[in-house]
Amino acid sequence: MDKLLIIDDLWISYYKDGKKAYAIRGLNLEVDYNQIVGIVGESGSGKSTLGHAIVGLLPSNSKVEKGRILFEGTDLTKINRRDFYKFRGKNAIFMIFQDPMSSLNPTMKIYDQLREVIQGKHSSNEDFSLTRWFLGNIRKDIIIENKDIIEALKKVGFKNPKEILVKYPHQLSGGERQRIMIAMAYLLKPKLLIADEPTTALDVVTQAQVLKMLLELKDEYKTSIIFISHDITLVSQISDRILVMYGGILMEDGSSEEILKNPLNPYTKGLISSLPIYFKGEGRISPIPGFPPNIFNLPAGCPFHPRCSSNMSICKSQMPKIKKIGESHYVACHLYG
Numbered sequence: 594m595d596k597l598l599i600i601d602d603l604w605i606s607y608y609k610d611g612k613k614a615y616a617i618r619g620l621n622l623e624v625d626y627n628q629i630v631g632i633v634g635e636s637g638s639g640k641s642t643l644g645h646a647i648v649g650l651l652p653s654n655s656k657v658e659k660g661r662i663l664f665e666g667t668d669l670t671k672i673n674r675r676d677f678y679k680f681r682g683k684n685a686i687f688m689i690f691q692d693p694m695s696s697l698n699p700t701m702k703i704y705d706q707l708r709e710v711i712q713g714k715h716s717s718n719e720d721f722s723l724t725r726w727f728l729g730n731i732r733k734d735i736i737i738e739n740k741d742i743i744e745a746l747k748k749v750g751f752k753n754p755k756e757i758l759v760k761y762p763h764q765l766s767g768g769e770r771q772r773i774m775i776a777m778a779y780l781l782k783p784k785l786l787i788a789d790e791p792t793t794a795l796d797v798v799t800q801a802q803v804l805k806m807l808l809e810l811k812d813e814y815k816t817s818i819i820f821i822s823h824d825i826t827l828v829s830q831i832s833d834r835i836l837v838m839y840g841g842i843l844m845e846d847g848s849s850e851e852i853l854k855n856p857l858n859p860y861t862k863g864l865i866s867s868l869p870i871y872f873k874g875e876g877r878i879s880p881i882p883g884f885p886p887n888i889f890n891l892p893a894g895c896p897f898h899p900r901c902s903s904n905m906s907i908c909k910s911q912m913p914k915i916k917k918i919g920e921s922h923y924v925a926c927h928l929y930g
């Protein structure tokens with residue numbers, strides 16, 4: 594079957610104080626139509642950089658050094674920044690950020706915001722629009738009726754949509770703001786939604802509601818979702834497949850079930866055993882010792898080796914290559930050949 598998204602040997606660097614470092618190193622990823630792919634890893638593993646690269650929102654001090662991001666066959670790394678709007682929004686790619694306040698305009702009421710953000714009329718505020726939801730020129734092809742807006746707000750659980758429409762973002766709770774972002778997705782019906790830690794700031798009940806809405810979006814509009822989170826339990830609740838990242842490389846890739854039941858990479862095992870929900874009652878919950886590396890000071894070899902209890906001498910000098918272990922299970926670790 595044709596793939597919606599193919600990322601092929603992607604390398605992304607950041608420049609700081611005259612130095613260059615890689616946040617993504619040789620990443621491969623495929624997303625099918627109507628599939629939810631979870632990307633999990635600790636802070637600094639490169640998850641957001643990947644999301645921003647897909648929507649063309651990498652900061653100016655970063656560069657795609659190598660590789661391709663093929664969205665329905667078009668290489669997004671070759672798209673001129675000004676033309677990128679064609680690939681964002683309706684029927685294309687949409688991104689929900691961790692902090693919806695950073696994507697919503699604090700000076701606009703929700704109604705104006707839903708209309709204008711969706712139609713890309715952000716010319717009055719260049720700064721805001723360029724960094725976040727600037728969809729380029731006004732999208733004349735996007736016709737959103739008021740009844741569609743009301744319908745979308747109802748779908749994301751607002752009982753009185755008309756009351757919400759006249760509010761400013763600061764008059765809403767974090768969960769309500771995140772639901773506004775999901776309502777935008779309902780209106781745009783993207784083929785690909787990137788949700789970057791969309792539930793981090795929310796309580797458990799609201800988190801569960803947001804996950805349910807994302808699943809409904811997938812079921813109703815066949816939207817594929819890349820769900821980014823540091824929380825492997827959360828990711829497993831929603832994803833068909835999970836990719837584990839560390840130090841800019843892919844450590845493990847497999848079906849959600851396989852990754853949770855049969856994790857192979859010591860890093861994946863560490864992520865799982867540090868979660869209370871998987872704690873089997875023996876010994877203590879064991880967080881991974883140490884901290885993720887700074888990309889400007891990455892160790893040689895496997896980036897995880899300084900924190901890995903199974904490390905061998907080869908791990909200190911050679912980066913492990915990703916290998917197929919099972920039907921849909923891949924791992925990058927010297928323990929597996």
Ligand SMILES: Nc1ncnc2c1ncn2[C@@H]1O[C@H](COP(=O)(O)OP(=O)(O)OP(=O)(O)O)[C@@H](O)[C@H]1O
Binds near residue numbers: 823
């Ligand atoms: N604008 C930037 N300039 C320099 N380095 C950056 C920049 N943005 C990110 N980085 C570095 O790139 C690496 C990957 O960052 P990224 O935000 O993609 O990771 P992440 O897995 O999404 O982490 P988090 O969960 O904290 O958002 C980190 O080491 C980070 O410090």
